[in-house]
Amino acid sequence: MTTDLTRSQRLKAATATIHDTLDQRIMALDPFSSPARYVCFLRAQQAFHDALAPLYAAPTMQALIPDLAERDRSAAIAADIADLTLPLPAVPDARPVEPVDMSTSLGWLYVAEGSSLGAAFLLKAAQRIGLSTDHGARHLAGHPEGRAAHWRRFTARIDDATMTAEDEDRMIAAARDAFTRFRTLVDAAFA
Numbered sequence: 001m002t003t004d005l006t007r008s009q010r011l012k013a014a015t016a017t018i019h020d021t022l023d024q025r026i027m028a029l030d031p032f033s034s035p036a037r038y039v040c041f042l043r044a045q046q047a048f049h050d051a052l053a054p055l056y057a058a059p060t061m062q063a064l065i066p067d068l069a070e071r072d073r074s075a076a077i078a079a080d081i082a083d084l085t086l087p088l089p090a091v092p093d094a095r096p097v098e099p100v101d102m103s104t105s106l107g108w109l110y111v112a113e114g115s116s117l118g119a120a121f122l123l124k125a126a127q128r129i130g131l132s133t134d135h136g137a138r139h140l141a142g143h144p145e146g147r148a149a150h151w152r153r154f155t156a157r158i159d160d161a162t163m164t165a166e167d168e169d170r171m172i173a174a175a176r177d178a179f180t181r182f183r184t185l186v187d188a189a190f191a
Helices: 007-028 035-051 053-057 059-064 074-084 102-117 119-127 147-160 165-190
Strands: none
Touching (some): 007 147, 035 053, 053 059, 102 119, 102 147
16 A cells, blocks of 8 residues: 555655656667767766756755755766767757755656666666776766665655645656656757
């Protein structure tokens, strides 16, 4: 029964299909087969994380998630792109995601933060094409305290936030929008 699940577990369950579909799409594009393909993946990451910059900088969100600013991987992605010195594919301008309310912001951040949890697998693939957390794959590095602990601290904030059922519905819708936005950026980058 879903009421026995935590809010973050309900969010995961509600977005599992769209998340799995995105993962399958990314892997089908084979972004780790060459540096040229990897830079397409990086470009989509850059556009997505740049769009989320207002959320990472929002004082209301930083009050809810005290380590939010340090979680922003935009600078690491920019450094990774600079390391590769390859032409960047065009992607649609990603309009900024404004912090309109806490639950919507949490939905978008859930997708960005969840990607760092799954990045351990991606880092291994990046290493096969000569990249590392010091060159080209900084944004895939785990947190010093460990990926799982870092993720649990984030999901605990979701679970502890004061929300109505409508707020939770908005959070789920926002997470689905985030997965859709990233899919659009990935498709454009690899076109």
